[in-house]
Amino acid sequence: xxxxxxxxxxxxxxxxxxxxxHTSLEDHRLAYFINQVAVLxxxxxxxxxxxxxxAGETTLTHFIFEDEKKDVCWNLIQNKxxxxxxxxxxxxxxxxxxxxxxxxxxxxxxxYSKVDYFLKIENAxxxxxxxxxxxxxxxxxxxxTAYLVDPEKIKSKNNLIF
Numbered sequence: 499x500x501x502x503x504x505x506x507x508x509x510x511x512x513x514x515x516x517x518x519x520h521t522s523l524e525d526h527r528l529a530y531f532i533n534q535v536a537v538l539x540x541x542x543x544x545x546x547x548x549x550x551x552x553a554g555e556t557t558l559t560h561f562i563f564e565d566e567k568k569d570v571c572w573n574l575i576q577n578k579x580x581x582x583x584x585x586x587x588x589x590x591x592x593x594x595x596x597x598x599x600x601x602x603x604x605x606x607x608x609x610y611s612k613v614d615y616f617l618k619i620e621n622a623x624x625x626x627x628x629x630x631x632x633x634x635x636x637x638x639x640x641x642x643t644a645y646l647v648d649p650e651k652i653k654s655k656n657n658l659i660f
Contacts, residue, residue: 514618514622514658515618515622515628515649516652517631517635517644517645518613518644518647519615519617520612520613520641520642521615521642522614525576526561528574529541529542529574532635532638535637536634536635540561541561541562542561543560549657553581556581558575558606559576560574561573561574561575570621571621572619573617574617575606575616575618576606577616578603580602580603580604581601581602581604582600584598585598585599606657607654610652616647617631628646
């Protein structure tokens with residue numbers, strides 16, 4: 499009987515491209531404008547992305563469009579959110595034990611903390627399509643900038659698996 503070997507390098511291939519978007523728009527408005535300019539059909543996904551860290555646990559909104567003709571999946575993902583947590587402080591005197599509420603930011607990709615949203619494009623082998631969408635996103639009012647992110651440089655790639 500022959501042995502079947504799996505090489506870890508086979509699973510390490512990156513099959514997505516990532517566009518970082520800096521904007522003050524709300525997630526549903528950004529999805530609407532991207533749908534208008536890039537002729538996509540992003541819709542809100544029922545399942546949100548769960549993120550945990552030492553500060554707490556929260557969810558990030560996410561919009562999806564699966565283009566079955568081209569076998570491309572488009573995901574618009576919120577990169578940052580805030581959670582309100584309470585911390586107890588011990589001291590002496592009048593304020594011996596106080597509870598402070600602290601607003602903590604949690605990021606999908608912490609190394610890109612300035613980015614508001616990511617557009618993850620899975621199975622996009624035509625780079626001109628991605629470049630075309632990128633240039634159209636940059637034409638949206640209230641989008642400060644959008645640019646391609648090199649997936650090889652992302653330290654927390656596992657957060658993009660959902």
